[in-house]
Amino acid sequence: MNAAQPILQIKDLYKRFNISGDFLDQLKFEGGKIVRKQEHVHAINGVSFDVMPGEALCVVGESGCGKSTVARTVMGLLKPSGGSIHYKGDRIDSLSDRALLPYRQKMQMIFQNPYASLNPRKTINQTLEEPVRFHNPQMSNTEVADKVKEVMFDVGIDPSWGVRFPHEFSGGQRQRISIARALTLDPEFVVADEPISALDVSIQAQVLNLMMKAQEEHNLTYLFITHDLSVVEHFGTRVAVMYLGTLCELAPTKTLFATPKHPYTQALLSAIPRLEDNAPSHIRLQGEVPTPVNLPSGCVFHGRCPHANERCKVEIPELIACDDGSKVACHGIEEGRL
C-alpha cells in the first residue's frame, strides 16, 4: 500500500438533525394557513480532511461545534446527510452493518464518559472478551482469555481484577478499561472522543501517557476530539479547529500554536489559562456562539469576528492552503489583509 495514502478521508461531510418532531408537530399555523415547517440542527456543514497513517489528528472546538458529531459519523454511529467517508480508499459511509464488520475491527473508539461507556451489568472480563469472541469465533476460550489478559496488562489493570464490575473502579481505571476494550481487536485507527475531559488533572496525564504508549506499541492512528487546547499542543500531529460545524483552520500543531491564522483560532489560543502569565490577556470576542439551527450566512464566524467585512457576511470562505502547510478558511487571510 502506498504510504502517502490517507488512512481516512472525509470529503464535504454534512450532517443535519431534524428537530421538528412528528408530522403533527411540524404543522404550524402561520398567516391564516397551516404550513409544514421542518427545523434542522446543522451539526456539520461541509467538512473535509484527511488523516494520515501514524498521526494524531486533533479536532478542537467549543461545545456545539460539531466535533463529536464528526467522530460519531466517522464511526458509523450516525449516517451523514451528505458527503463521503473513505477508509484506506474504500467508501464506508454507505455500507450496511454487515459489510462494515471488517472495518469495525480496524476502527475503534474511546468514549468521553468513563462512567457510562462500560456496561454496569457486565464484569470487566465479559466486556473485554465479548468483542474478541464476536470477531474471532475460531478462537478457543484460553486464547480469548490470554488476549484479554495481555491487553489488560498493557493498560495497567491487573488481570485478576477482571471478575469485578465497573462500579468498583475509579474514573481513571475505567478509562483504562475503555482503552483496553478498543485495543482488544488490534485496531489501526482509533477515534477518541474527549477521552480525558471527565478525569482529574493527575489522572488525565496517566491516560494521555497510556494513549501515547499504545500509539507507539500498536502503531495507531488517532482522531482525537477535544476542547482542551493544551492537550492538543502536547498530543497532536496536526490540529483541525472547528467552529459551528465548519473547519476554520487545519495546520501542523507547531505551526498552529506558533502562528495561528484564523481569527477564531487566535481567540481560542489566547483564552487558555496558562500558569506563566498572571493576568488574563485574551482576545475578546463579541457576542456568543449562534445556534446551529439558523446558521449565519457567509462565514459562520463573521458575527463575532473583529475583522469581518461585507464579503464575510455573504460569501462562505473556502479552505485555502498556505505556504507553511496550514489551511485556513478566511477571506481576510485570502485577501492578505490579516
Next chain:
Amino acid sequence: MALLEVNNLEVSFGLRQGAVKALRNVSFTVERGERVGIVGESGAGKSVAAFSILNLISRPGEITDGEILFEGQNLATLSDKQMRSIRGNRIAMIFQDPMMTLNPVLTLGQQMVECLQAHRKISTADARAIAIEKLRQVQIPSPETRIDQYPHELSGGMRQRIIIAIALLLDPVLIIADEPTTALDVTIQAEIMELLLNLCDSNNVGLILITHDLGVVSQITQKAIVMYAGRIIEQGPTKEIINDAQHPYTQGLINALPQQTVPGQRLNQIPGSMPSLQAIPSGCAFNPRCDFVMDECKTRLPEFTRSGGCSVACHMVRAMKQNPETVQPVDSSEEVK
C-alpha cells in the same frame, strides 16, 4: 481581623459503613478583598469546605468540630434564621451550573427583585433599578429588556453573568464560587473569569474560588490552598505555589499539565489515584503515590512547616528545612512496584 477565619474545621458524613470524615483540620483565612483559590481533584473535599462555610452541608453530613469566624461571628453555631440573613446577603455563592440557581418559571427581574426584597425593605421600583444596574455591571447588553426575559432565553455564558449579578445584588463582602466556569467553553470562561476578577477588585469583595484548574488559579487568585483527601496540604501566595511548589503532590499536579512538558514527550504523571475517604492511608494520605516517601510518612501525620510564604504539610519538606543534606529523593522506578 480577617474577614473569614476557618479554624480546625471537621465535617463528617454518617454513612452505613460508619462516619466518614470529609474534611479534617482545615484552617485558613480570607482577608477583605482577597482572592483565594482552593485547588484539588474530585474527592479532595474542596466543595465540602465551601458548602460548610455557608452551612449548606445537608444530611448525613455535619460540621463536627472547629469554628468558622466571619466578621468575628461563628457561623458554625448560628441558627438557620440567623444564617439566612448572612447567606446571599453578606456572603454570596456562585454554583457550577447556573440553572441550579435560576428558577426557570420566573423572569430575571422577578428573581432579582425578590432576592432584594427578602433582605431589605425596598420598593419594587427601586429594587428593579438596582437589578438593572447590577446587570449593567456584569456587561449584559441592554439590561432594561433582558431583565424581563426567562433564564432559558439566555445562553450559558449569559446565565453565568446573571448569576454573578445576583451574587452582587446585596453588595456582599465575600463571594464563594464553586467551579463557576467548568460548564462553559474556553473563550466564555476567560471572559467570565476576567469579569469576576474586575468586579471583586473594584468592589473590594473577597473571593473564594474553588476549582481544579491550576491555570485559572494562577490568573485570578492571590492565595492558593491545595487540598488532598480532605486535608489542606499546602497553602500560601499563589505565585509561590505555582512557581515553587513544596509539597510533592502540588509539584505533581503542576508537572502533570501538558504545557509543562515538551510536546510529544510523556507527561509527568502521578501514579495511582486519590484514595476514597473510607480508606485513607495512615500517616500522610499521599504517601502511596509519593516519589519521596520515607518511613515516617507511613506512620505519622505531617504537621505544617513554614517554607517561604507557604505552609506545607510534608515530612520531607520539614526534614529538608532542618537538615538539607540528609534527604535524598528515592528513585521512583524502584520505589513503586
Next chain:
Amino acid sequence: MSSDVLAPAAAPSRWQRFKDSQLVHSFSRDKLAMVSFTIFVLYLLAALLAPLIAPYNPYDPSAIDIMDSEIPPAWQEEADERFALGTDAQGRDMLSTMLYGTRISLMIGICAVMLQMFLGVMIGLTAGYFGGRIDSFLMRLADIQLSFSTMMVAIVVLAVFQAAFGAELYADLAIFMLILVIGIAEWPQYARTVRASVLAEKHKEYVDAARVMGFKSSRIMWRHILPNTLSPILVISTVQVANAIISEASLSFLGLGMPVSQPSLGSLISSGFEYIFSGSWWITVIPGIVLVVLVLVMNLLGDWLRDVLNPKLYKG
C-alpha cells in the same frame, strides 16, 4: 508503565457481593419489608405445599359431606374440632379450601404477570430500541389497549366465552382463560416501563461502544440493554402480581372466574356472600382477610423495592 498496575485483591464471591449489596442492607434495616417478605414466603409455601398440609382434599367430592355444611370456626360455639376454620355451604373444610384457593390465586397471578412481562418486554424493547414508526405504532397500540379497562375487556371476553362454549367447558378451561385475559389486558404497563428505560439506556455510551464493535441489534438489545432495565421490571412485577390476583378475585366474585368446584380466593368470597346474612360470615370474611393480607404484603414489598432500586431516592 508496569509501575501502576493495580495491586491484586481477592475478588468477592457472588454470595459475598449479594450480601454486601444495597438491596440486602436496606432489607435488613427495614422491619416492614422483613415482615412482608416473611408473610409472602409463608403464602408461597402454603400454596406450594397445599396438597401436603391441607387436612382434606376439597376437590374430592367423596370426602365432602353435605351434613358438615356451615360449621363455624373453632373458637365459636357449635364448632366441630375437625374443621379449625369451619366449613362452607357445601361442607368443605375452609382451611383446606383456602390453601388450595391461595394456590390457584397465586398461580393465576404469577402466570398472568409472566405473560404480561413476556409481551411487554418484547414490545417495549422493540419500540424503545428501534424508535420511529415502529415505536409510534406499538405505543399507540398500548394506548388503545389501556383505554379499555382491564375489567371491561375481561368481563366481555369471559362472558362471551362462557355463553358460546357452555359452563361445562368453561369450568375446565377457566384457569387458562383467566391467565390469558389478565395477561393480555395489562401488557402496556410493562411495555411502557421497559420502553422508558430502554430510551434512557440507549443513549449511554456503552451502547455506542457495542455498536462500534459491530454487534447486531438483537445482541445489543438482549444482552446489553435488557439487563440494565431489570430493576424497574422487578418493581412493577410485585405490584402487577398483586393487581392480577385482585383482578382474578373480582372476576371470580362476578361469577366469571374460577368455578365453585375449584374455588380461588375470589370465588370463595363470592360463594359465601349469599350466606353472610344467615350468620355464616366466616365463609366470606376469612378468605377476604387472607386475600387482603396477600395483596397488602405484595404492595408493601413493591414499595420497598421501588425505594431501594430507584437511585434517585436513595442517593439524592
